[in-house]
Amino acid sequence: MGSxxxxxxRRLPKExxxxxxxxxxxxxxxxxxxxxxxPSRPLAFENKTDxxxxxxxxxxxxSKLSQLGPVRVDHHMQSVRQADYVQQMYRSxxxxxxxxxxxxxxxxxxxxxxxxxxxxxxxxxxxxxELQALAERYHIDVTKLTELARFINTPSIDESxxxxxxxxxxxxxxxxxxxxVDPKLETRRGIP
Numbered sequence: 458m459g460s461x462x463x464x465x466x467r468r469l470p471k472e473x474x475x476x477x478x479x480x481x482x483x484x485x486x487x488x489x490x491x492x493x494x495x496p497s498r499p500l501a502f503e504n505k506t507d508x509x510x511x512x513x514x515x516x517x518x519x520s521k522l523s524q525l526g527p528v529r530v531d532h533h534m535q536s537v538r539q540a541d542y543v544q545q546m547y548r549s550x551x552x553x554x555x556x557x558x559x560x561x562x563x564x565x566x567x568x569x570x571x572x573x574x575x576x577x578x579x580x581x582x583x584x585x586x587e588l589q590a591l592a593e594r595y596h597i598d599v600t601k602l603t604e605l606a607r608f609i610n611t612p613s614i615d616e617s618x619x620x621x622x623x624x625x626x627x628x629x630x631x632x633x634x635x636x637x638v639d640p641k642l643e644t645r646r647g648i649p
Contacts, residue, residue, distance in 0.1 A: 565601050575602070576611045582640040606639075613638040 618634035
């Protein structure tokens with residue numbers, strides 16, 4: 458954008474550069490021109506020369522390295538070997554599978570479906586002995602079951618609150634209220 462006077466002028470070389478046309482020698486005396494354009498000094502050396510050493514020195518790079526300072530190595534680090542990690546993961550999964558197997562059940566640990574069945578069965582228990590037997594069947598302590606049942610329960614429907622309604626299309630819907638049901642355990646004196 459802007460006028461051409463504000464742009465830098467492009468200058469082209471007035472004479473042909475020395476490297477121009479070296480790849481495509483002219484048909485007249487092509488071999489002689491190719492030999493003349495080859496540099497007189499070799500391109501590679503077996504040992505480093507002063508020119509190579511001078512070229513390798515980079516003062517800015519050296520100043521940045523000196524600003525970083527020496528490397529600090531933490532000798533107390535433990536290397537993590539991939540094989541150890543994989544073995545640990547394998548052992549963890551194996552232990553998890555053993556604990557989840559039905560033949561080896563851990564005390565006071567249940568799957569969600571088993572917990573739901575336990576809480577549903579607990580509603581029909583009539584005595585402390587039946588509650589003890591139910592707890593043993595699910596491998597859970599009675600005190601843990603009682604403590605858990607104070608805060609968690611399965612939904613129960615209050616039969617007296619069921620309301621049937623239908624809309625204009627004839628679709629019927631049921632509305633009901635859920636309520637908390639605790640077992641009615643008999644005490645020693647016969648008082649619930």
